[in-house]
């Protein structure tokens with residue numbers, strides 16, 4: 001396998017791709033530990049309440065599903081397909097809304113998320129890929145270690161991408177850069193909305209608490225694991241209909257909970273495509289929302305690979 005350079009240092013050719021900053025690394029690690037442990041604690045608290053006879057009612061289920069869908073679409077449609085890959089263009093209010101909703105998923109500021117994901121595509125399943133499951137030894141134990149690393153282990157210790165190199169366009173984006181800089185405010189606002197709606201809709205303080213738990217930490221924990229299932233399972237299990245120059249895979253079984261991101265081999269083969277599902281049966285709710293926004297005239301220049309492009313990349317079976 002070709003080994004691409006991992007850490008390009010400052011050279012006459014241009015800026016570094018990753019930063020050797022102990023301060024940035026410790027901030028990144030602290031964020032990962034805080035989000036993982038607090039969302040897990042929130043899940044345990046919600047489960048404890050269930051055991052004590054307070055199962056989630058319609059309000060809690062609504063806040064969980066609503067928050068999951070809105071922030072999930074914020075990540076998939078906004079952070080991923082629009083800001084990272086420019087797979088469509090959108091009016092500014094839609095871009096702002098997508099950046100805010102994506103930030104509420106608590107996966108890092110927009111600029112950081114985009115820089116990290118562009119780095120992943122550059123080195124996908126090669127040395128330098130921050131979350132490939134394929135470099136952790138042979139046999140079943142190597143697979144287990146690789147899947148653990150690709151799912152969540154990588155979040156605690158990975159190269160910090162240089163945003164100036166990978167996401168300079170967003171650093172200069174006057175609508176999006178301020179949202180990225182105020183990331184923690186949007187995470188907090190997402191939690192506050194869940195608590196306030198829970199309290200108002202039930203008229204009780206307990207409703208505020210359970211609304212917060214199901215619409216906040218439980219929602220964040222579940223969506224994190226959906227995105228991590230892409231970084232782990234969708235580079236390990238499943239089908240590879242296209243030659244994408246890596247080991248990305250398509251998986252039908254988690255297309256719905258990932259809101260369409262599990263067609264990951266399609267995505268790596270055509271990273272600038274707005275639709276991850278390319279066949280009629282490939283469920284892609286995020287792509288459907290992009291199509292609906294296009295019909296409303298709010299997005300345009302929606303990029304879809306042609307049949308000729310698909311045939312050119314189809315793998316011989």
Ligand SMILES: [Zn+2]
Pocket residue numbers: 120124230231235248264268
């Ligand atoms: Zn990937």
Ligand SMILES: [Zn+2]
Pocket residue numbers: 080084085117121267271
């Ligand atoms: Zn991507």
